[in-house]
Amino acid sequence: MADEVLLSAKNLVKRFGGLAAVNGVSVDLWRGRIHAVIGPNGAGKSTLTNLLSGDLPPTTGTIHLGGAETTGRSPEKISRAGLGRSYQKTNIFLPFTVWENVRLASQSRAQRAASWLSSATSHSVTNERAEKAMVLAGLEHRREAIAGTISHGEQRQLEIAMTLATEPQVLLLDEPLAGMGTVEAERMVALLQRLKQAHAIMLVEHDMDAVFALADRLTVMVNGQVIASGTPEQIRADAGVRAAYLGE
Ligand code: ADP
Numbered sequence: 001m002a003d004e005v006l007l008s009a010k011n012l013v014k015r016f017g018g019l020a021a022v023n024g025v026s027v028d029l030w031r032g033r034i035h036a037v038i039g040p041n042g043a044g045k046s047t048l049t050n051l052l053s054g055d056l057p058p059t060t061g062t063i064h065l066g067g068a069e070t071t072g073r074s075p076e077k078i079s080r081a082g083l084g085r086s087y088q089k090t091n092i093f094l095p096f097t098v099w100e101n102v103r104l105a106s107q108s109r110a111q112r113a114a115s116w117l118s119s120a121t122s123h124s125v126t127n128e129r130a131e132k133a134m135v136l137a138g139l140e141h142r143r144e145a146i147a148g149t150i151s152h153g154e155q156r157q158l159e160i161a162m163t164l165a166t167e168p169q170v171l172l173l174d175e176p177l178a179g180m181g182t183v184e185a186e187r188m189v190a191l192l193q194r195l196k197q198a199h200a201i202m203l204v205e206h207d208m209d210a211v212f213a214l215a216d217r218l219t220v221m222v223n224g225q226v227i228a229s230g231t232p233e234q235i236r237a238d239a240g241v242r243a244a245y246l247g248e
């Protein structure tokens with residue numbers, strides 16, 4: 001699969017009353033690359049994620065996904081066009097098993113395709129997609145575990161498995177390492193490295209070791225604006241970023 005731009009956002013602005021939470025942000029997400037978005041609390045990172053996923057409409061600016069304009073479309077339509085996101089707040093059904101959760105996520109996709117598939121075909125396609133997502137996320141050995149009893153790190157893996165079960169091209173991940181210990185964080189970093197081969201990933205993350213280990217490109221936001229964008233080397237060397245954000 002050749003590297004290509006799968007998502008392109010231009011000059012996004014989101015105002016909440018007098019506050020410009022996102023103020024003129026452009027970003028391109030490439031298949032095979034991880035694009036990290038960093039910045040202090042309140043910088044506008046989650047708002048940017050919500051604009052790309054359709055959870056919030058932008059005030060101005062445009063978004064293209066896989067060549068088609070998706071600006072202002074519903075999250076369902078944008079999901080169908082190939083975008084998957086994980087939320088900071090989990091969508092997991094805690095009393096259900098790992099497998100049942102991934103199967104349900106896969107089914108939500110199957111229902112959309114049901115009109116042109118027989119129910120037997122649709123059933124096996126749904127199972128295959130769920131199986132693939134569960135294995136890719138590294139949760140095969142936890143298949144029958146009740147989601148509420150697995151570790152925090154495994155729950156975050158499960159969220160990613162559920163997102164993968166919808167077969168997205170573009171993944172938006174909002175703080176996937178939040179609250180993780182060292183071993184869990186290392187496992188998640190390895191998972192994201194595996195996922196980037198076939199996906200375009202936007203990673204919002206505070207863990208700078210993980211960000212610099214994973215990112216091919218970085219965008220630094222402060223007060224809704226991009227103060228720097230480039231390769232990890234360029235960002236590390238940027239005096240403005242060091243002063244404003246890295247605390248040096
Ligand atoms: P980050 O994810 O970088 O911490 P957010 O995108 O959550 O930042 O927030 C950016 C700014 O927008 C903050 O000042 C926040 O209070 C404000 N904000 C976020 N969502 C809303 C909303 N729905 N209504 C009003 N203000 C909001």
Ligand code: MG
Nearest residue numbers: 042045046047
């Ligand atoms: Mg946030």
